[in-house]
Amino acid sequence: NAGVTQTPKFRVLKTGQSMTLLCAQDMNHEYMYWYRQDPGMGLRLIHYSVGEGTTAKGEVPDGYNVSRLKKQNFLLGLESAAPSQTSVYFCASSPLVGAEAFFGQGTRLTVV
């Protein structure tokens, strides 16, 4: 019973490099989310999706893009990484509005 799986778990990037973080859920959830967690800042919503083929901006979307081509996957892309994007990234999914959100284990990204 995998739940929400994020890959990779750790990554170090150089400034200007690009990468994609993958989130996969096997619970057939409609809603998926990407958050970043920074010390003293809690979790801030980057982008979210309310279903396959849809995406929407959250609180801190700049510098990130997302895609939801398949219901079970939600990809977070960084086109040109910056040190300010050093953070721990969490993906989450939920079946309905108001329902419990299930979180992945996080991806620790360092941009040097």
Next chain:
Amino acid sequence: GEDVEQSLFLSVREGDSSVINCTYTDSSSTYLYWYKQEPGAGLQLLTYIFSNMDMKQDQRLTVLLNKKDKHLSLRIADTQTGDSAIYFCAERENQAGTALIFGKGTTLSVSS
């Protein structure tokens, strides 16, 4: 916009009760949540409360909701060292209700 406020740190002795407080701004929130994050892990839902309830009890956990003051609290009875973690209060985003808005988290430290 929506905002969720929490105190950042709480330190208690093993066996004492812990009370973690949270204030929120969106009076239309229908669900309010408490999540727990252990070191190096993702977030796990501890409990939630519907806005038409004043109190919810679940084993050692008691959630109190004061809608008039927009105040939510989590009481942990007989706190154990395994309760040491970061606790996040969260509310549903107002308009679409699709995303969770988190507080900055309260770090609970339990000493033996």
